[in-house]
Amino acid sequence: MNIDITGFSDAYKVRRLEKADISDIYSLCSKNVLYYKYCPPFVTEQSIINDMKALPPGKEANDKYYVGYYDADKLIAVMDLIMACPDEHTAFIGFFMTDVSVQNKGIGSKIIEELCSYLTGIGLSGVRLGWVRGNPQAAYFWKKNHFSELGLSYNTQNYTVMIAQRDL
Numbered sequence: 001m002n003i004d005i006t007g008f009s010d011a012y013k014v015r016r017l018e019k020a021d022i023s024d025i026y027s028l029c030s031k032n033v034l035y036y037k038y039c040p041p042f043v044t045e046q047s048i049i050n051d052m053k054a055l056p057p058g059k060e061a062n063d064k065y066y067v068g069y070y071d072a073d074k075l076i077a078v079m080d081l082i083m084a085c086p087d088e089h090t091a092f093i094g095f096f097m098t099d100v101s102v103q104n105k106g107i108g109s110k111i112i113e114e115l116c117s118y119l120t121g122i123g124l125s126g127v128r129l130g131w132v133r134g135n136p137q138a139a140y141f142w143k144k145n146h147f148s149e150l151g152l153s154y155n156t157q158n159y160t161v162m163i164a165q166r167d168l
């Protein structure tokens with residue numbers, strides 16, 4: 001599948017994030033204290049390096065898009081998108097976070113809306129993701145953006161992840 005990440009958004013510039021971006025990513029992530037309360041451990045530069053390479057079982061690096069959204073030169077959001085996961089018609093959002101300075105202004109919803117529109121355009125039929133059970137901000141945000149719980153979940157040592165999907 002031919003993916004053009006610049007098509008993920010009209011409102012913001014989207015590009016792949018690299019090692020040189022780690023301090024900007026850390027700065028964005030480390031202010032989202034609530035997220036790490038529900039999804040420990042707290043972010044470190046090393047955990048970002050690990051996330052940049054992390055893949056679900058059976059997936060390969062060429063299906064992974066670890067991208068930043070920029071408003072001019074400012075990194076305002078980070079997304080980890082895995083194509084064809086868990087099946088060829090579905091994309092999986094492994095991580096999505098906006099900078100606290102731009103939160104609660106509709107920007108996160110705009111980014112997800114634009115992404116869903118792009119994915120619809122290339123023929124996908126769903127977007128899947130998980131949120132940590134009990135995180136009020138994440139659950140509210142994804143439900144507001146038309147994701148519905150599938151009744152599936154899995155446990156890690158520290159928390160339970162609820163799986164949800166938006167049909168396109």
Ligand SMILES: CC(C)(COP(=O)(O)OP(=O)(O)OC[C@H]1O[C@@H](n2cnc3c(N)ncnc32)[C@H](O)[C@@H]1OP(=O)(O)O)[C@@H](O)C(=O)NCCC(=O)NCCS
Pocket residue numbers: 032035094095096097098099102103104105106107108109110130131136137138140141144
């Ligand atoms: C979730 C997140 C991406 C939303 O980004 P955003 O740019 O603020 O998104 P929007 O402004 O479009 O929507 C945010 C909504 O959440 C609501 N919200 C914010 N904090 C909340 C909280 N603690 N509890 C419940 N709802 C909350 C806002 O009121 C807003 O809803 P409204 O428009 O109906 O008032 C952002 O808060 C974030 O990065 N959080 C940390 C990471 C995270 O939880 N990511 C998702 C799970 S993987």
